[in-house]
Amino acid sequence: MITTLKTLAGVLVLASLTSTQAVDITGKVSLKGTPPAEKDLPLDPACGKLWANEKPKTRFYVVGAESGLGDALVYLKKFDGKVQDPAKAALLDQKGCEYSPYVLGVQTGQKILIRNSDPVLHNVHGTPKLNKEFNLAQMAGGKDIERSLDQPEVIVRFKCDVHPWMFAYIGVLPHPYFAVTDKDGKFKIEGVPAGKYTLVAFHRKAHGTEEKAVAQEITVADSAVSANFTVEVPPPAQ
Numbered sequence: 001m002i003t004t005l006k007t008l009a010g011v012l013v014l015a016s017l018t019s020t021q022a023v024d025i026t027g028k029v030s031l032k033g034t035p036p037a038e039k040d041l042p043l044d045p046a047c048g049k050l051w052a053n054e055k056p057k058t059r060f061y062v063v064g065a066e067s068g069l070g071d072a073l074v075y076l077k078k079f080d081g082k083v084q085d086p087a088k089a090a091l092l093d094q095k096g097c098e099y100s101p102y103v104l105g106v107q108t109g110q111k112i113l114i115r116n117s118d119p120v121l122h123n124v125h126g127t128p129k130l131n132k133e134f135n136l137a138q139m140a141g142g143k144d145i146e147r148s149l150d151q152p153e154v155i156v157r158f159k160c161d162v163h164p165w166m167f168a169y170i171g172v173l174p175h176p177y178f179a180v181t182d183k184d185g186k187f188k189i190e191g192v193p194a195g196k197y198t199l200v201a202f203h204r205k206a207h208g209t210e211e212k213a214v215a216q217e218i219t220v221a222d223s224a225v226s227a228n229f230t231v232e233v234p235p236p237a238q
C-alpha cells in the first residue's frame, strides 16, 4: 500500500513538472494597411531561364489568409534560463537565384548550411553589424558552406554579390525560443519554460530595426499561451 502511494505521489510530481516544463506559444501576426505592390526581380538571362513559367517578385510583404503576415520573426526578447546548445543545423538554400527561406531564425552558434541548388555561381555575402562579415563564392554544384553566427543580432542581411536582387535576413537569438511566421502569419514557439517574458514580433520591411518591432508581455505558466500581433504598413517615406 505504502509503495503504491509513493508511486502515485511520484507520478503526480512528475506530471506537474512536465506540465510546467514545455509550453508552446502560438499565435498570428496580422498586417494592417495596404503594402506597396511587389516588383519583378531584375533577373539576368541565366537566372531567368530557371523561371520558365512565372516571374519571381520581391517578397517585402508576404500576406496570406485573413491578412496574416508571413516572414515575421517572433521571439523572446530575453531568456535568463539555461540554454541547450542547438542540435540541428539550419538550411539556407539558393534556388532560382533567390534565397530560401527569405527570413530565417537561428540560435547563436547554430550551424547554418548554405546550399547552392542552382546551376550558376553565387557569392554569399553576410553583412552583419555585430557578427563577423564574410564573403564566399559558391560554385554551381559546390558543397554546402557551413557558417555560424556567434552574437545575437536582429537582423543579419545576406546578399549575393553576383545577383544584386538576392537577399535573405537571418535573426540570431541567444536561445531557441523563436519562430518565423508562415505564409498566413501563424507561428508556434515550442517548449518555453514557465516565466514572464517580453514577446517580440519583428518584420524586416515594416519595422526595419529591432527597436521599432511590436512587443507584448506574456506569462507562461502550465498551459499553452496564445499571442497575436498587428504590424502596420508604415507611411511612405517623404
Ligand SMILES: [Cu+2]
Pocket: 097, 121, 122, 123, 160, 161, 162, 163, 166
Ligand atoms: Cu547569386
